Amino acid sequence: HYSFFPNTPPWPRGRRDLTYAFLPRNQLSDLVRGVFSRAFERWSEVTPLTFTETSSFSSADIRIGFYSGDHNDGEPFDGVLGTLAHAFAPPVGRFHLDEQENWIIDGDFTNASPLSAVDLESVAVHEIGHLLGLGHSSVEDAIMYPTISSGTRKVELSSDDVLGVQELY
Ligand code: TQI
Ligand code: ZN
Ligand code: ZN
Numbered sequence: 001h002y003s004f005f006p007n008t009p010p011w012p013r014g015r016r017d018l019t020y021a022f023l024p025r026n027q028l029s030d031l032v033r034g035v036f037s038r039a040f041e042r043w044s045e046v047t048p049l050t051f052t053e054t055s056s057f058s059s060a061d062i063r064i065g066f067y068s069g070d071h072n073d074g075e076p077f078d079g080v081l082g083t084l085a086h087a088f089a090p091p092v093g094r095f096h097l098d099e100q101e102n103w104i105i106d107g108d109f110t111n112a113s114p115l116s117a118v119d120l121e122s123v124a125v126h127e128i129g130h131l132l133g134l135g136h137s138s139v140e141d142a143i144m145y146p147t148i149s150s151g152t153r154k155v156e157l158s159s160d161d162v163l164g165v166q167e168l169y
Helices: 031-046 121-132 159-168
Strands: 017-022 052-055 062-067 086-089 093-096 102-104 117-119
Touching: 017 031, 017 093, 031 117, 062 121, 086 121, 093 121, 117 121, 121 159
Parallel strands: 017 052, 017 062, 062 093, 102 117
Antiparallel strands: 086 093
16 A cells, blocks of 8 residues: 655645756756656656656756765765665655666666666656655555566556555645
């Protein structure tokens, strides 16, 4: 069963159209940006929310960046595997990813070691759930289940994820 992020109100009623931006120095390719766009779409399909990319990092509701090691928020990254990413819920939706992971696009594990490669979209869909105020779920199929095996791709919301987010929005 789904849960909510403790002590975190969801995005307020008046905020249904949210913006997101990428840390400019990451210089992400269109391919990578497309992965995030599809991950947001999975949640906007089942809620009244919309997500639009903006070029203004400082004014975006959700700020996405790849960082390595200590990046001054008290939650340093730890290199390959371990912590992959973390998200801080509203009012500033910070979404940080560990730059040192072997990120895989579109489940294409052909040139990667399945033992250490992580599918970017799978992690993005999960972290966006946190950005919207969801905690972890006890349902194994759920995107919000707290573990994922390395080398696997899980991007489809389960009915448990949908029920959870629809209770918030
Ligand atoms: N990051 C953890 C996560 O997002 C951060 C975390 C630890 C956390 N404890 C928490 C977040 C309690 C909320 C509440 O869950 S992670 C997965 C999964 C991670 C893990 O890097 O370990 C995914 C990031 F579910 F697969 F294990 C993305 Cl998909
Ligand atoms: Zn961080
Ligand atoms: Zn999580």
